[in-house]
Amino acid sequence: MTEDITSEYIKDFQYHISSWYEKNTRSLPWREIQNPYHTYISEIMLQQTQVNTVIPYFHRFINRFPDIHSLAKSPIEDVLTLWSGLGYYKRARQLKQSAEVISNQYDGIIPDNYLKLIKLPGIGKYTAAAILSIAYNLKYPVVDGNVIRVITRIFQIEDPIHLSNTQKYITSILNLLIPDNNPGQFNQALMELGSLICTPKNNQSKCLPCPVKSLCKANTHNLIHKLPNKIPQRQREKISQIIFILTNHSKILIQKRSEGKLLSTMWEFPYHELDNNADHNKVYSNISEALFNTQINPKYISSIKHTITYRDITCYIYQLEAQQENAITIESLFKQRNIHFQWISPHEITQFPHSSMIKKILTKIDLNNLSIF
DNA sequence: AAAGCGGGGTG
DNA sequence: CACCCAGCTTT
Numbered sequence: 001m002t003e004d005i006t007s008e009y010i011k012d013f014q015y016h017i018s019s020w021y022e023k024n025t026r027s028l029p030w031r032e033i034q035n036p037y038h039t040y041i042s043e044i045m046l047q048q049t050q051v052n053t054v055i056p057y058f059h060r061f062i063n064r065f066p067d068i069h070s071l072a073k074s075p076i077e078d079v080l081t082l083w084s085g086l087g088y089y090k091r092a093r094q095l096k097q098s099a100e101v102i103s104n105q106y107d108g109i110i111p112d113n114y115l116k117l118i119k120l121p122g123i124g125k126y127t128a129a130a131i132l133s134i135a136y137n138l139k140y141p142v143v144d145g146n147v148i149r150v151i152t153r154i155f156q157i158e159d160p161i162h163l164s165n166t167q168k169y170i171t172s173i174l175n176l177l178i179p180d181n182n183p184g185q186f187n188q189a190l191m192e193l194g195s196l197i198c199t200p201k202n203n204q205s206k207c208l209p210c211p212v213k214s215l216c217k218a219n220t221h222n223l224i225h226k227l228p229n230k231i232p233q234r235q236r237e238k239i240s241q242i243i244f245i246l247t248n249h250s251k252i253l254i255q256k257r258s259e260g261k262l263l264s265t266m267w268e269f270p271y272h273e274l275d276n277n278a279d280h281n282k283v284y285s286n287i288s289e290a291l292f293n294t295q296i297n298p299k300y301i302s303s304i305k306h307t308i309t310y311r312d313i314t315c316y317i318y319q320l321e322a323q324q325e326n327a328i329t330i331e332s333l334f335k336q337r338n339i340h341f342q343w344i345s346p347h348e349i350t351q352f353p354h355s356s357m358i359k360k361i362l363t364k365i366d367l368n369n370l371s372i373f
Numbered sequence: 374a375a376a377g378c379g380g381g382g383t384g
Numbered sequence: 385c386a387c388c389c390a391g392c393t394t395t
Contacts, residue, residue: 048389048391048392049391049392050391050392050393053391053392085391086391087389087390087391087392088389088390088391089389089390090389091389162385162386163385164385199394200394201394201395234387234388262388262389262390263389263390266390268390306390306391307390307391307392308389308390308391308392309388309389309390309391310388310389311390313390355390355391356390356391356392357390357391358390
């Protein structure tokens with residue numbers, strides 16, 4: 001099938017893509033200056049995260065860690081704190097690990113070599129190709145979700161896209177199409193096309209402004225809605241939990257998650273997972289007694305919903321104003337369980353690594369009226 | 374409310 | 385290759 005791709009076809013394809021992109025290039029913070037470090041940081045942040053979400057984080061990150069060496073020297077807690085709310089915190093840990101390697105072994109210069117890049121934690125095929133093409137103008141095609149969608153539609157590739165053979169096939173087509181001149185621009189153009197025009201849910205009308213619609217087999221054969229061929233998604237699990245906002249003298253108790261689990265070492269509020277659809281009002285008193293060996297005027301605040309990967313979480317937020325003796329009981333319980341904890345002022349949460357679920361919970365608490373003591 | 378989307382790592 | 389990562393957008 002790749003033999004259909006003649007040199008005229010390639011020229012035609014490249015011309016349409018590049019002239020479309022020239023008219024549609026967004027000015028983004030990481031495009032302002034040519035700096036491989038900026039490309040690297042932005043590509044890691046942009047994994048599973050939208051451009052508009054990334055922009056403020058990118059500015060703060062570059063400001064706080066202006067180069068590889070400063071990132072390599074900084075404590076991981078600082079990196080995670082800055083990453084708080086971006087999600088997928090392993091990205092931040094791996095970024096920091098890779099910065100150490102680049103700082104120590106490569107003089108702080110991000111390698112312009114595929115095999116060296118791919119060895120760094122957090123850099124896979126996609127990110128390696130993105131850095132090489134965008135930062136170093138080398139001819140490596142990127143194969144992300146957007147590009148896969150665009151290519152399977154244009155060439156009517158019906159094989160399931162999760163198979164490695166299908167991805168290899170897509171890569172081989174891209175290797176024919178990618179130009180010697182400005183391969184990075186070509187890659188960004190295909191991704192931009194996928195995110196603006198060749199979107200997942202697509203009725204044919206969206207194809208009207210597409211620069212390569214005349215070359216697109218799925219468009220010609222009315223198969224846009226069937227491609228790409230994806231395997232069904234995993235069923236989502238419903239989870240309910242009670243969140244304890246324990247307050248004492250205008251301070252809130254936060255605890256640190258243990259290492260190696262989900263959200264490793266991130267800070268959170270004490271919580272208790274509920275059995276499937278248990279009534280949080282009924283189980284609350286038992287739980288608070290079991291956990292804190294005391295009943296402290298519980299006040300139901302509200303609930304929030306939070307979705308992550310394959311879990312739907314409902315949090316029932318309770319506030320408990322602890323008197324001094326209760327606080328001591330609570331502390332001894334936490335020490336007994338070997339849980340790191342700290343009483344903090346609500347605004348100090350910004351100094352601790354925490355997830356966006358914690359941010360969401362905080363919006364439900366009246367921070368100005370925490371404690372009457 | 375539900376479904377959809379998705380790079381990299383692990384085993 | 386299957387499964388997981390405490391997110392976010394579109395339908």
